[in-house]
Amino acid sequence: MGLPLLEDLPDPRGKKVLLRADFNVPITNGHIDDDLRITAAMPTIEWLQERGADITACSHLGRPNGAPDEKYSMDPVRERLKQLAPSVELMENLRFDPGEEANDPAFVDKLIRGFDMYVNDAFGASHRAHASVVGPPKKLPSAAGRLLAKEVEVLTGLIERPMHPFVAILGGSKVSSKMGVIEALIDKVDHLAIGGAMCFTFWLAQGMSVGDSLVEPDWVDACKGFLDGPSKDKLMIPTDVVAMGPDEEVKVFNGSVPDGWKGLDIGPETTLAFIAPLERAGTILWNGPMGMFEDPRFQEGTVDVAEAVADSHGFSVVGGGDSAAAVAKFGLQFRIDHVSTGGGASLELIEKGDLPGLEALRKASNA
Ligand code: 3PG
Numbered sequence: 001m002g003l004p005l006l007e008d009l010p011d012p013r014g015k016k017v018l019l020r021a022d023f024n025v026p027i028t029n030g031h032i033d034d035d036l037r038i039t040a041a042m043p044t045i046e047w048l049q050e051r052g053a054d055i056t057a058c059s060h061l062g063r064p065n066g067a068p069d070e071k072y073s074m075d076p077v078r079e080r081l082k083q084l085a086p087s088v089e090l091m092e093n094l095r096f097d098p099g100e101e102a103n104d105p106a107f108v109d110k111l112i113r114g115f116d117m118y119v120n121d122a123f124g125a126s127h128r129a130h131a132s133v134v135g136p137p138k139k140l141p142s143a144a145g146r147l148l149a150k151e152v153e154v155l156t157g158l159i160e161r162p163m164h165p166f167v168a169i170l171g172g173s174k175v176s177s178k179m180g181v182i183e184a185l186i187d188k189v190d191h192l193a194i195g196g197a198m199c200f201t202f203w204l205a206q207g208m209s210v211g212d213s214l215v216e217p218d219w220v221d222a223c224k225g226f227l228d229g230p231s232k233d234k235l236m237i238p239t240d241v242v243a244m245g246p247d248e249e250v251k252v253f254n255g256s257v258p259d260g261w262k263g264l265d266i267g268p269e270t271t272l273a274f275i276a277p278l279e280r281a282g283t284i285l286w287n288g289p290m291g292m293f294e295d296p297r298f299q300e301g302t303v304d305v306a307e308a309v310a311d312s313h314g315f316s317v318v319g320g321g322d323s324a325a326a327v328a329k330f331g332l333q334f335r336i337d338h339v340s341t342g343g344g345a346s347l348e349l350i351e352k353g354d355l356p357g358l359e360a361l362r363k364a365s366n367a
């Protein structure tokens, strides 16, 4: 990818380093639910500390819309970071200033004041052309941190040199947000399974009834395009689903969901079909849950797929957000080869092959 790495920085001894991390972690009642994004920054922090750098980290947290908001204070993150790396300072939420999302040059100047160099380890935010992501490389010697470099290496390697059979399993609720990635993957994979509520737009495209399930009618034609396209034999669409009906009754339906019922998980027949190719897969990419796994009644499809991905001998990659949360919830993260810290960023990298944050680093004066 041609990114400047930590080794390409001037000697950091005694220098002030601005570290952009993605510490946008899930927090409930002031408690961090999953600290993966904090621990994942440690290799970079340790590398810099071993070389005597003075590190100040910065990150966004949530979407406070350009104004201070106690709800999005970095305090819980600062507390966790203090345990892991006591000497690292952490700035307040970058998005408390409207200049961050607006990529305001004045905010960039304020941000970098007093710093000698910049490290971007915020893979999960590198699809955002925000001030702290794209601004500093124009002004300071800059490098990709270890996490950012690894994410890029794994995800681009997956697309450019996958071991076959290459199986992709996509889920989540909105087919509209996955169209680009389906497009990018369909020629590269051997099988592409579609789970989650987004399968119902494919069902509509096949003329099947979906009851009250979530659909995006504007995307039916795009789904038809894939179902009739040259790679149609690679597509795996659910044949049965678990649905909830009147009085919260839960039932499996084969081939169609009646009115008054809403599909919320893939069914047992579909699960078997999806996990079958995983056994001999060379590469697996999984992004998006198979159903509403937060509710135990609709978690089975996601649990079974997660376990099959973990069991597989192939190189397994789980793309951030909800599927990473599912993997952590079921305690399977250590049996997956790479759990990405990026949700939107991992999808955009697969789709477009580049991100604004990477482009900015490549243009840095020391690159
Ligand atoms: C994420 O969690 O997807 C990243 O931290 C980016 O956050 P954003 O979607 O609010 O820009």
Ligand code: MG
Binding pocket: 343, 344
């Ligand atoms: Mg997001």
